[in-house]
Amino acid sequence: MKNKNRKVLKIINVVFFLSGAIILFFFDIKKIQNMYLVALGFFLLMFSIYNISKTIPSKSVKDQNIENSENNEL
Secondary structure, three states: OHHHHHHHHHHHHHHHHHHHHHHHHHOOOOOHHHHHHHHHHHHHHHHHHHHHHHOOOOOOHHHHHHHHHHHHHO
16 A cells, blocks of 8 residues: 555656646746746646655665775775
8 A cells, every 4th residue: 555655646746846847948937927837837846856855765874884984995
């Protein structure tokens, strides 16, 4: 059940990301009528980037120790 929810959330985030990018790319900011669409596109883009970044795991202590030992050897 959790895997299915994660897949659905991943698909939603990708759709938000793409729709936000398309809105920002195609609509002109200078027109007043399109300003709300541009704001919506920016919100969708930032919201999806935030949600995608939450799913990326942080570095573990073991990985950091390996990097430190490699840097000390140089």
